[in-house]
Amino acid sequence: MMTYRARRWLAQAAAICAVMAVAAWFISNVARNLSAAGLRLDFGFLEGAATFAVGESLVPFESGQSLLRAFVAGMSNTVTVSALAILGATVLGVTIGIARISPTSLIRRTAQAYVETIRNTPLLLQLLFWHSLMTQGFPNALEASPILGCVFLTNRGLYLPALGGNGESWLSCPELTGFNITGGMSVSPEFAGLLIGLVIYGGSYISEIVRGGILAVPRGQTEAALACGLNRFDALRLVVLPQALRTMVPPMTSQYLNLLKSSSLAVTVGYPELMRVSIAATSQTGHALECIAIVMLVYLFISLGIAACMNLYNRRQLAYSVR
Amino acid sequence: MMLQPPSRLAWRRPSFIANSLAVVLLAWLAWKTLDWAIMSAAPPWATADACRNIQKSQGACWPFLAAKFRLVLFGRYPYEEQWRAALFVALAGAMIVWTLWQALRVRRTGRGARSIAMAWIVGLPCWALLLVGGVAGIPAVSLDNVDGLPLTLLLASMAAFGAFWLSLPLALARRSELPGIAGLATLYIEFVRGVPLVAFLFMAFALTPILLPSGWVPPAPVRALCVLVFFLAAYMAEIVRGAMQNISTGQYEAASTIGLGYWKTMRLVVLPQALRQALPSLANSFISAIKDTAVVFTVGMFDMLGAAESAISDPSWGGRFLEIYVFVGSFYVLMCGGVSLYSRHLERVGNKQSGATR
Numbered sequence: 001m002m003t004y005r006a007r008r009w010l011a012q013a014a015a016i017c018a019v020m021a022v023a024a025w026f027i028s029n030v031a032r033n034l035s036a037a038g039l040r041l042d043f044g045f046l047e048g049a050a051t052f053a054v055g056e057s058l059v060p061f062e063s064g065q066s067l068l069r070a071f072v073a074g075m076s077n078t079v080t081v082s083a084l085a086i087l088g089a090t091v092l093g094v095t096i097g098i099a100r101i102s103p104t105s106l107i108r109r110t111a112q113a114y115v116e117t118i119r120n121t122p123l124l125l126q127l128l129f130w131h132s133l134m135t136q137g138f139p140n141a142l143e144a145s146p147i148l149g150c151v152f153l154t155n156r157g158l159y160l161p162a163l164g165g166n167g168e169s170w171l172s173c174p175e176l177t178g179f180n181i182t183g184g185m186s187v188s189p190e191f192a193g194l195l196i197g198l199v200i201y202g203g204s205y206i207s208e209i210v211r212g213g214i215l216a217v218p219r220g221q222t223e224a225a226l227a228c229g230l231n232r233f234d235a236l237r238l239v240v241l242p243q244a245l246r247t248m249v250p251p252m253t254s255q256y257l258n259l260l261k262s263s264s265l266a267v268t269v270g271y272p273e274l275m276r277v278s279i280a281a282t283s284q285t286g287h288a289l290e291c292i293a294i295v296m297l298v299y300l301f302i303s304l305g306i307a308a309c310m311n312l313y314n315r316r317q318l319a320y321s322v323r
Numbered sequence: 324m325m326l327q328p329p330s331r332l333a334w335r336r337p338s339f340i341a342n343s344l345a346v347v348l349l350a351w352l353a354w355k356t357l358d359w360a361i362m363s364a365a366p367p368w369a370t371a372d373a374c375r376n377i378q379k380s381q382g383a384c385w386p387f388l389a390a391k392f393r394l395v396l397f398g399r400y401p402y403e404e405q406w407r408a409a410l411f412v413a414l415a416g417a418m419i420v421w422t423l424w425q426a427l428r429v430r431r432t433g434r435g436a437r438s439i440a441m442a443w444i445v446g447l448p449c450w451a452l453l454l455v456g457g458v459a460g461i462p463a464v465s466l467d468n469v470d471g472l473p474l475t476l477l478l479a480s481m482a483a484f485g486a487f488w489l490s491l492p493l494a495l496a497r498r499s500e501l502p503g504i505a506g507l508a509t510l511y512i513e514f515v516r517g518v519p520l521v522a523f524l525f526m527a528f529a530l531t532p533i534l535l536p537s538g539w540v541p542p543a544p545v546r547a548l549c550v551l552v553f554f555l556a557a558y559m560a561e562i563v564r565g566a567m568q569n570i571s572t573g574q575y576e577a578a579s580t581i582g583l584g585y586w587k588t589m590r591l592v593v594l595p596q597a598l599r600q601a602l603p604s605l606a607n608s609f610i611s612a613i614k615d616t617a618v619v620f621t622v623g624m625f626d627m628l629g630a631a632e633s634a635i636s637d638p639s640w641g642g643r644f645l646e647i648y649v650f651v652g653s654f655y656v657l658m659c660g661g662v663s664l665y666s667r668h669l670e671r672v673g674n675k676q677s678g679a680t681r
Contacts, residue, residue: 012503019507026534033533104342110349120610120659121652122617125628132635132644137380261519267621275521288529296518303517 030289045285046071052280054272056188067281074277075298081194081273082260088199089259090252093206098236100211111207118204124265127197131269134158134189144181150174158187190271194263202259209251213244246317253310257303264299274298359383371640379643388646391634395647398470398630404462408473411453415476418446423606423665430599430669443484450477466542470625472654474544478616478626481548483609486555493560495589498567508560515557520618523550528622547619551612559608566601567593603673606666610659617655627651 002010034041046068053063057073058080099111118126135155138144144154150173152159159174162185174181217240225235264275278291285291363382365373367389374384397405422439429435454473456463469477496508515523527550531540541549570593578588598605620628631651635644 008501012501015504015507029536030533033537036537099345102342104345106349107342107345116660116663117652117656120614120656120663122614122628122655124617124620125648125652125655128628128632129644129648132648136642136644264519264521265618265621267521275519275525279525282529289533292522292526292530295522299519299522300514300517304513307517 039286041287041289043290045287045290048285050281051284054277055270056191056272067285070277070281071274071294074272074274077271077273078260078263078275081191081198081266081271082263084195085198085202085259085263086256088195089202089206089255092199092203094210096203096207097210097214100207101214103232115204115207118201119208123197123201123262124268126201127194127265127269130193130197131190134193152176152181154181155189157189158192160185160187188271190266190269194266194269194271198259198262201262202255205255205258206252209248209255210244212251213248214240216247217243249317250310250314253306257306260302260306261299374641374643379641379645383646384640384643385646387640387643388650391637391647392650394634395627395630395651396471397473398625399468400470400473401462401464401468404456404464407453407456407461407464408469408471411450411473412476414446414453415450415473415480418442419476419480420661423662426602427669427672430602433595447481466544469544471627471630474624474626475613475616478544478548478551478619479609479613482551482555482616483612485548485552486559486612487605489552489556490559490563491594493556494563494567497560497564512557512560515554516561520550520554520615521621523554524619524622526550543624547616547622547624551615555608555612555615558611559605562601562604562608563597566597566604569600570596600673603666603669606662606669610662610666613655613658613662627654 030041047066049064050061050067050070051063052070054061054070054073054077056077058076059069059073061069061073096111096115099107100115102108102111138153138155140155144152146152150161152174159181161173174186214236221239221243222235225239226232230238263273266273267276267279270276274295278295282288282291359381360383363377365377365382365384365386367385369386371386371390374386377384393402393405397408400408422442425435425439429439452461454464454469454477455466493508493512496504497512499505499508524547527546528543531546535541574592574596575588578592583591616626617628619626620632623629625633628651631647634647635642
């Protein structure tokens, strides 16, 4: 009979060998298929010119610039929409979470029904709904009537006032000139639909986390705050929420990561974020493996980075808290 | 409450104002919804002409849904054989409900797990026969034509089933004290949890010509199922691992005192307790499995969402979309809401059994 230590080493060696054997099989398949098709695995295609355009981005990109720049533009779009979605979802989630513990039964039950409906429908269905609403539910530019004189909701985008007027006023208002609306700043319907869908979906999950965190704070805290003369809202804001934050942070962080990964669903609504740029690059150059590897590495990097920060924060909280 | 103003001044409390505003807003929303859905809408038995005068935003056009609901539910499944798909949906739904109910009994008494396994092992080939046919005189339907609600149910239940069995060894491996095995499991779980599902689906559908030997082309539902199984297993493994961490070390020590080895400890002592605790969270991950099957629409598979999109793109109905989305959404709410109620019931029962006082 082998010793205990020998058995342990044998088990680990067997597991690692099995995994490497499977990996080797895949790699041999890739090598054989690539050479049969005459392709090579190389990242040099990134310097080639892109034949597609990236509609909107913080990094301006037009068709003909390098594919690397296209990927950077896609990445900036992902980060933009994820950051705004995280912000909006947190605000909405805290509001609905507080509504879910309201003493008024009507508000509490309506918030519960709302959260249950949002959480039980797939995010993709909601994104398609908001996208359809943005592109077909609004009139076109000629028929849109401005709200408050400065906001146009059309099927080609939302036109909002922008700061920095042209010398006459603080805001530059969009207005109808000819067949288009000029001035102000415009938000494309894809971006608006994606953002609203993510905010509402993420907000309902965050509302559950907020509610759980608030309920985890002992009731004595609320009662003491009310005894000191604070009204319910101030008691919540000054006493309960700061203590609830500690319980809320880990699940909140995983929800933020989920929002980041869910932004990749934008491939169906036409917003040019990283996943969509990668698919366009694949269909143009045929280097599917490299493009997918780039996408996976980017998402992994961001996810592991945020998770590492969360672990650091958690460890500090455990050190400071009285257990 | 001692420091609130007397009740005749209650209307000046800020909470009263906020609550009244909220009530007014909700009443207005409810009125608008009722108006759109019923009062200004064309009933489902009307003809298509009745919808012509109703604006998209003012009233629903239920004849649109009546004309399209078979397409949305069954996709490209042959028209005459759709009774088989409907029968499959009924059977699969009944079996899932029975499994969840039986899991309650397993949780209470610890027995009956074998009957669940037997039912699924017998049931799965029967379903395959019903849907795909090809033997015993049942006309064959290509697996690529299984769309809509049967595809959603098939993917969700088989993915959850397979992922569950894969997650148990994964969780054990992640908690193993052998660094090699624990490292491999951690690498896999962290990698899968860091990348969105769309990337994996795209990899499975665009890279199979490169990754697999030439000539191996598994049908699309099989590829989607493999991706879903490996994806969900990582998340379920984290849930099981968390439940295993909650079990006190006294259990492990007592088991080794009696002389149980590693595998016997896990099978007889640790996993039964861990799975009992993890059951509400595992039910939640079943809900995620149902919703994740919708993502296969991004790689061109015609699940319910894909069929809904093709129904909406019919230009003769004037670009209406809300009726179809409400229809599809209500199926998802029914399925996921049911499992969610079950999961909440489990948590309540679990709290009572473990002596929590709230």
